[in-house]
Amino acid sequence: MLRHALVGLCLLLGCLVAIPAPAADFPTKEVQIIIPWAAGGATDLVFRALAAVTAKQLGKAVVVVNKPGGGGAIGYTEVMQARPDGHTLVTAVTPLTILPHQASTAFTYQNFEPIINVVEDPAMFQVRADSAWKSLAEFLDYAKKNPGMITVGNSGAGGGVHLIALAFEKAAGVKLNHIPFAGGGPSITALLGGHIHAVSCSPPEGIAHVKAGKLRIIALFSEKRMEAFPAVPVVREQGVNFTMGQWRGLAAPKGTPPDVIKKLHDAFKKGMEDPAFVKNAVDMSVHLSYMGPTEFGKVMAADHERYAKLVQEIKKQ
């Protein structure tokens, strides 16, 4: 008898939970941000900090959930199939426009609605402080005379910084030897130990060692010089017309209503301006770079084309 009552109670509670909520009252429950990578990475840190301050703006909890695997494919596929009511979001980062060219994924950037871009990280090459190449000119000179001899580590084959390194090769007209590592950490370790000549990376990787004088930034691929290192020129200033970085923003599944997107955009924008978050970002050396949905969408489209060409080239090699 008791057993039946218990089962009945559970069924009743279950029904209550499943009653659909009207869309005008968004958000009606917690908002989930899915991160398609394991906890602890740069994306993870930035968005955990942002989620904490944005909860106030939305009036509901903002929860970060990691769904790693497949270089990001698993997380993106899942959000693509989620209900487009604005309660499930995903961190849209550069690999979103790279992955579809490398493996036959079910998604492309067009399966998502861009909401806002939060961070833009410059990419760079670093070498050891005691390296023989004191400037980019010397580095490129050596590379031209010895094609394929300079080993450049990266955080993963086909990943963001690897492709940036390949694109730089083309722009500078040199040939380098790219060594993949399982993440930014191992690639920096290999550089510190002198096992590779240079590394292609993105802040905060290696920044602590540059500040401590053990590593040097030999090539900086951003538009402007970094505030933390005003003496380091960008490659544009040194004759190579090349800029490339990685963006990190938020997106929702396609079909999310425009007014929900606007609410999310406004809330996260306020979150980005929260002094606590700004301080976190400065501490982590990540470069905040706001972009609204239309602009963010254009950047995604442009990068999708750019990486399509790049990945084709790697596949030919």
Add this chain to the structure above:
Amino acid sequence: MLESLQYLLTGFGVATTPENLFYCLMGAIVGTLVGILPGLGPIAGIALLIPATFNLNATSAIIMLAGIYYGAMYGGSTTSILINVPGETASVMTCIDGYQMARKGRAGPALAICAIGSFVAGTIAIFGLVFLAPPLADAALAFGPPEFFSLMVFGFVVLSNVTGGSLLKALMMAIVGLIIGTIGIDPVSGDPRFTFASTALLGGIEFVAVAIGLFGIAEVLKNVEQPIEQLEQAVLVPRLRELFPSLRDLKDSLWPILRGTGLGFGIGLVPGPAPVIATYASYMVEKRLAAHPEEFGQGAIQGVAGPESANNAACQSAFIPLFVLGIPFAPPTAILLGAFLIHGVTPGPGLIGEHPELFWGVIASMYVGNFILLLLNLPFVPLFANILRVPKKVLLPLVILFCFTGMYTVNNAVFDIWTMLAFGALGWLMRHWAYEAAPLLLALVLGPKLEVAFRQSLMISHGDFGIFLSRPVSLAFLLATLLFLAMPLARKLFGVGRARADGGAAA
């Protein structure tokens, strides 16, 4: 050296403020809980609690989060011993002898020795951290891809048949592990391998799913073979005085604990899943050095004391690359790095100089934390040991529930649960035909890393195999591997080495 001691004292001043003691306690409790629940490991625990630390100062935050990491190493052995489900990836070896001890009614001594061994190992390892950190970090940097490859070849060869038994079967299981490890994305070219166009397989097969499946689920399936009445009778209910380790137990465990500490501390410096490998190495060493090696696998306390100490020592030494180089070598320390960054502290060469109160405060809190964990875990030993009194018909479904929930918390993926069940079925079959799970898991862990190191080395050397022989450390490991392989042969040919109780070299 004296200077370090002085700094350490100021660190204790920081660590013993009521606030920091509270956070240390919180970290220890959360860590233990996270370690006990199978699947949920320190990675998830630390990541989940990072937001809770946003309003704390950096020192208190790191004290708490670090506590979760080494706390998990204490708690991980609990389910390994009681229900043969590894609570933590580093507790897999503890299942082997720990569970057998529990079946003989000796769960209490097993749990207690785990706590004691973990405490001793953690404390000694912290001393190592304090006095040897900078030179060890430099030594760790000297390991490049060729050195890793050779080290892993050595580890693979030495540890493949760690549990004894048929070498052929162990090698077969190792190869299965290697094959499973190739599923996913090729680490060098980025192409998918063996994924059969499935997005879920793109991420590869999750190690935790295989571990929980092969040990926990398979054990439940094995239990279910017998009629329930027979099962209930088989449980040996321990008496009160049998709940604590005897003097003999303590004496037997002393050297395994010390050796486990040394091994764990050294191996913890190698990037990757060092605590897991350290436990394998410790088990191997204890088995080789034991007076009665045939007891291993049947409930030898050395097989519990050694690995449990090793994983705690490895966990402490994993902090060295994090603090000194600012580079995380093990996944939980990667999360900790993130926590540092969020609080505006960049670990690395400048850490000790710029934030001495943080560094020494955290180190001192590790001593405090280890002590708190000992006090937390020991009194619970009788409680946990009595969990075995729960009738199997209630306990076994609870075990399954534990496995399911724990597994899901790792990646929030239902696919992992299917994987766990599939390997549970496989594990049951394996038991029937006496195939060991340990070599499979070892190969799953080492295989991908071995492959990456091999290919990276060849890329750096432009295809020249000589790179493995021209670098001294790499050459040393390869020679050690050859020596190890040649030993049984040498014994047969020259009759060298002591005669074993089992009559002949275990080749």
